[in-house]
Amino acid sequence: MPDIVILTGAGISAESGIETFRADTGLWAQHKVEDVATPEGFARNPERVVAFYNTRRAGIAAAEPNAAHLALAKLEAENDGSVLIVTQNIDDLHERGGSQNVIHMHGAAGSALCASCDHRWPAPLVMHVTDSCPSCGAAPARPDIVWFGEIPYQMDRIIDAISVADIFVSIGTSGNVYPAAGFVAEAARNGVATLEINLEPSAVGSQFEDAIMGPATQTVPAWVE
Numbered sequence: 001m002p003d004i005v006i007l008t009g010a011g012i013s014a015e016s017g018i019e020t021f022r023a024d025t026g027l028w029a030q031h032k033v034e035d036v037a038t039p040e041g042f043a044r045n046p047e048r049v050v051a052f053y054n055t056r057r058a059g060i061a062a063a064e065p066n067a068a069h070l071a072l073a074k075l076e077a078e079n080d081g082s083v084l085i086v087t088q089n090i091d092d093l094h095e096r097g098g099s100q101n102v103i104h105m106h107g108a109a110g111s112a113l114c115a116s117c118d119h120r121w122p123a124p125l126v127m128h129v130t131d132s133c134p135s136c137g138a139a140p141a142r143p144d145i146v147w148f149g150e151i152p153y154q155m156d157r158i159i160d161a162i163s164v165a166d167i168f169v170s171i172g173t174s175g176n177v178y179p180a181a182g183f184v185a186e187a188a189r190n191g192v193a194t195l196e197i198n199l200e201p202s203a204v205g206s207q208f209e210d211a212i213m214g215p216a217t218q219t220v221p222a223w224v225e
């Protein structure tokens, strides 16, 4: 079991040029959540949802890991087997930065999913609604993303890890989306130390024992040192 469990959100990738969701000009100011991030939105208009994630995938492919991603990879390399990153992000910047022990609790832009048989395969850079499942032939293939109303991935493994960790650290997430926003309470209930690293206090910021405020590319490397 890892000693250090780190939850990351859109804020850690912001300085890599990837838009966050809830900033004034963020993704949710440009798109209706119910249109692009719910299973009902996909059923109504799969073209729109596939196009939304094609654009996101292109932005991710053009981005590079920043100093915060690299610092977390260094932390893992120096503490073999004792660091777990639980990311809400669908980008692969933790992996490209060198982190190995990463759970994508809200799915991954680089993965496609068959809603009929649950088969997963690497998503092409540009998905089409005519893409069908390589295993059972069903269409349309969907981006392998956890939308509102769906259950995030690997919840049992995440909760187990948080409840026995030495410290739970939350980086760059606004604390508005559950169950991730409830992880700090789970940690605190089990006597696990808690630290929030963010630009500003999150919606659940008062539940953390300690806080470091500032841009992730400065605060995270400084914390890891």
Ligand code: BJW
Residues within 6 Å of the ligand: 008, 009, 010, 011, 012, 014, 015, 020, 021, 022, 023, 026, 037, 088, 089, 090, 106, 145, 146, 147, 148, 149, 150, 151, 152, 155, 171, 172, 173, 174, 175, 176, 177, 178, 179, 197, 198, 199, 200, 202, 214, 215, 216, 217
């Ligand atoms: C910086 C920075 C810099 C900026 N440096 N920081 C309990 C109460 C009420 C509602 C619910 C509840 N439990 C469940 C719900 C329903 C719902 C929910 O939470 N709704 C709320 C909106 C109220 N949750 C769900 O439906 C979830 N499923 C679920 O609950 O299933 C039931 C179940 C679960 C478990 C066990 C049993 C049953 C699913 C949620 C799926 C979320 N999906 C999305 C979109 C898909 C992924 C994608 O397209 O990318 O995931 S929504 C979106 O929000 C995305 C993100 O991962 C997620 C979190 O956003 P994040 O990362 O926090 O981004 P922002 O923009 O909000 O914040 C960025 C932060 O960074 C800010 O604080 C900035 O200040 C900071 N920042 N620049 C450091 N440089």
Ligand code: ZN
Residues within 6 Å of the ligand: 114, 115, 116, 117, 118, 119, 133, 134, 135, 136, 137, 138
């Ligand atoms: Zn299938």
